[in-house]
Amino acid sequence: MTPQSTQIFKMLEHDHQIVKSLFKSMKSKKSDHDNIFEQISKELTVHFSGEEELLYPVLEEKGPTHEKTLESWEEHNYAKEVLKDLKGMNKQDEHWQAKLTVLQEMVEHHIQEEEGILFKQAQKVIDKAQSDEIGRRYHEKKEQMNGPMKS
Numbered sequence: 490m491t492p493q494s495t496q497i498f499k500m501l502e503h504d505h506q507i508v509k510s511l512f513k514s515m516k517s518k519k520s521d522h523d524n525i526f527e528q529i530s531k532e533l534t535v536h537f538s539g540e541e542e543l544l545y546p547v548l549e550e551k552g553p554t555h556e557k558t559l560e561s562w563e564e565h566n567y568a569k570e571v572l573k574d575l576k577g578m579n580k581q582d583e584h585w586q587a588k589l590t591v592l593q594e595m596v597e598h599h600i601q602e603e604e605g606i607l608f609k610q611a612q613k614v615i616d617k618a619q620s621d622e623i624g625r626r627y628h629e630k631k632e633q634m635n636g637p638m639k640s
Contacts (some may be wrong), residue, residue, distance in 0.1 A: 496617070496624035498608045503573060504536045505600045512593045522580070526589070530572055533596070535566045535634045539627045547623065548607070551614040557607045564599045568592060
């Protein structure tokens, strides 16, 4: 039995917490909504890109994670469409906030399924060395897209 792999999953769960916190900040009347929305957009873009490039292709090849990985990929596609719509809309448009709420609900549902189902399945089909390697590559990708990361 191989040791349970966690490296990449801990990193992704950390990203999830950041995004959930940013969405929560958007609800505050005192928040700088433009800046927070830009942070949400950047976090989701980098996160989705990393998962799609580094983790999902590996999980798609494994029987136990194949179906849930395809579903996760589709959830990303829909979330990216809503994000694109939001970027193109005037924030004063009465539909903007409603669309942001839909994005938040989609992302929170996605996080719940990833952490509750996909990551648990994935840790059984990816060994520690592979998880650590994906984590290392994910960290590098985030640095490329964001600049150096703070620990």
